[in-house]
Amino acid sequence: MKYPTQMSCMEAFDQLTECYSIGGLVRHYYRFGELNSCAKEMEKLKFCLMYGSDPIKVQKWYRDEVETNRRTKGTSDDIWKVRS
DSSP: OOOOSOOOHHHHHHHHHHHHSHHHHHHHHHHHSSOOOOHHHHHHHHHHHHHTTOHHHHHHHHHHHHHHHHHHOOOHHHHHHHHO
């Protein structure tokens, strides 16, 4: 799998503001049953501002994110199974 070598800081900022918006918070609560601290989005923006122009570090960041999501994050279907 190929990972991106560039990261848009504007896109990361947009994702962070969407996360903190009322709609983003309500959507996350509805889907996952908990409030979102937006820590992941904040970390992405910080990383982008510091290392966004280094293609090797950007690829590593995307690869690590995919692996972390694969290991730890369930889907919203998991929540709906508990609710039913």
